[in-house]
Amino acid sequence: MRATVLSRYGGPERLAVAELPRPVPGSGQILVRVAASAVNPVDIEVRSGRAAARVSHGFPMVLGWDLAGTVAQCGADARRFATGDRVVAMSAQTATGIGTHAEYVALDERLAACAPRTGDLRRAAALPLAGLTADQALELLDPAPGDTLLVTGAVGAVGGFAVQLAAARGLAVQALVRPGDEEAARALGARRVFTARAAIPAASADCLFDTAGEPSALAAVRDGGRAVSVVPTRPLVAARGIDVRMWFVEQDGGRLTRLSRLVDDGVLTLRVAEVFSLATVGEAHRLLAAGGTRGKLLIDPRLGN
Ligand SMILES: NC(=O)c1ccc[n+]([C@@H]2O[C@H](COP(=O)([O-])OP(=O)(O)OC[C@H]3O[C@@H](n4cnc5c(N)ncnc54)[C@H](OP(=O)(O)O)[C@@H]3O)[C@@H](O)[C@H]2O)c1
Missing domain, CATH: 3.90.180.10 (Medium-chain alcohol dehydrogenases, catalytic domain)
Known part of the structure; x- marks a missing residue:
């Protein structure tokens, strides 16, 4: 072959x-x-x-x-x-x-x-890889329905699935994207879209999922919130009682079965x-x-x- x-x-x-x-x-x-x-x-x-x-x-x-x-x-x-x-x-x-x-x-x-x-x-x-990473990271973050989640790199492969999964769970999604990607982020389910980290109000999110390698985004998380990064070369640094984790994707056919169904249900594109x-x-x-x-x-x- x-x-x-x-x-x-x-x-x-x-x-x-x-x-x-x-x-x-x-x-x-x-x-x-x-x-x-x-x-x-x-x-x-x-x-x-x-x-x-x-x-x-x-x-x-x-x-x-x-x-x-x-x-x-x-x-x-x-x-x-x-x-x-x-x-x-x-x-x-x-x-x-x-x-x-x-x-x-x-x-x-x-x-x-x-x-x-x-x-x-x-x-x-x-x-598979991007979907599993997003789903496993969200599970680790364990947000409550109605929580505000900031996703950086929100129209990327991992970030895009995270926005869709989070929106489907009733989270209020904030997105950090490159200029020009605002509409794409909204189409995925983001409620508020930012193209500059400095524009995101401080402490406006309960949790953060960093897929862009943008550790300064932690400033947008409230004291005692939660944050997960998947970019080990640019890790988040814990501060203000925020629970900070690094996640590495794991193989999981069972979870992939569920994600595959979410594609059929129109939740994931x-x-x-x-x-x-x-x-x-x-x-x-x-x-x-x-x-x-x-x-x-x-x-x-x-x-x-
Ligand atoms: N730990 C793990 O298990 C795991 C698993 C999967 C992925 N990852 C890592 O996660 C990261 C994302 O992976 P991916 O497959 O989703 O990559 P991707 O499809 O390239 O998505 C990354 C997105 O973030 C955007 N971005 C980068 N810096 C930004 C910034 N400062 N502000 C706004 N947007 C920014 C990129 O825009 P541009 O394209 O314009 O730069 C792109 O849209 C990579 O570093 C990858 O290595 C880790």
């Missing part, structure tokens, strides 16, 4: 298509024929070597955490899915060594969920910017690193060069 392989840390040019053996699903695993995967900021961190300390396996490496596809084969004792089922999954590639930028991926069936029934299966690859081939994953890395993309960058292994 074809896969995009990293043989050495470095720039996007290090990513190259290679022929690898098709994985064989082990006990409790499913083999998925990939319809699409997605590029996430973590892929750039891994490729460049900045995340080397967190990578548990050697070269050559297949990157990618998200996948949407069709079950091609079930391993022994894998009973949750049948051949032909449409699934989504997140593989914590740095920990498991199982990357998704490939034609086929074998992984534990407990990491997978039925894909949303509605729409192009490829678009579902926008959901899948935003896709562009689709790349396995041979052009490096271009997707360049685009994501440059900033300004709105919607996920997907990889379709069936596309030619």
Whole structure:
């Protein structure tokens, strides 16, 4: 099978298509024929070597955490899915060594969920990592209905899902976005939208979800409030009795099942910017690193060069 392989840390040019053996699903695993995967900021961190300390396996490496596809084969004792089922999954590639930028991926069936029934299966690859991160971070924040939540980077992949999930839970969402993204943030469910951190009234939010790496946003949280960041390079610094946490996404097929249903229910929207081939994953890395993309960058292994 074809896969995009990293043989050495470095720039996007290090990513190259290679022929690898098709994985064989082990006990409790499913083999998925990939319809699409997605590029996430973590892929750039891994490729460049900045995340080397967190990578548990050697070269050559297949990157990618998200996948949407069709079950091609079930391993022994894998009973949750049948051949032909449409699934989504997140593989914590740095920990498991199982990357998704490939034609086929074998992984534990407990990491997978039925894909949303509605729409192009490829678009579902926008959901797993960003959706799980947003949902798990919100659970950690544990806001009460009616609380005010500030989301930074609110039209980003993680921030966008967080705004939608929070609005659906009856929270009053404040959004910090780049100038020009105000309407997009409102469309996701934000009630108040700011394009400059300094414009957000001090202590106006009960809690903060920082996806933009904007630690100064803590000033917008009331004394004794709660805050979660997912950007370890720009952590929040606890102050004024605010409960401050850092969150790292965890694999969770059960939670992904619920998120997939929320897509079908129209609570979550899948935003896709562009689709790349396995041979052009490096271009997707360049685009994501440059900033300004709105919607996920997907990889379709069936596309030619
Ligand atoms: N800890 C974890 O488990 C975990 C999981 C997922 C993601 N993450 C991290 O979370 C962050 C967001 O990930 P993502 O996939 O959502 O990225 P993304 O889609 O690029 O979203 C980030 C958004 O924040 C915006 N932004 C950045 N700085 C801003 C600022 N000062 N004010 C307003 N908006 C700002 C970006 O705008 P521009 O594009 O214009 O810069 C973009 O819209 C990344 O740092 C990623 O590494 C961590």
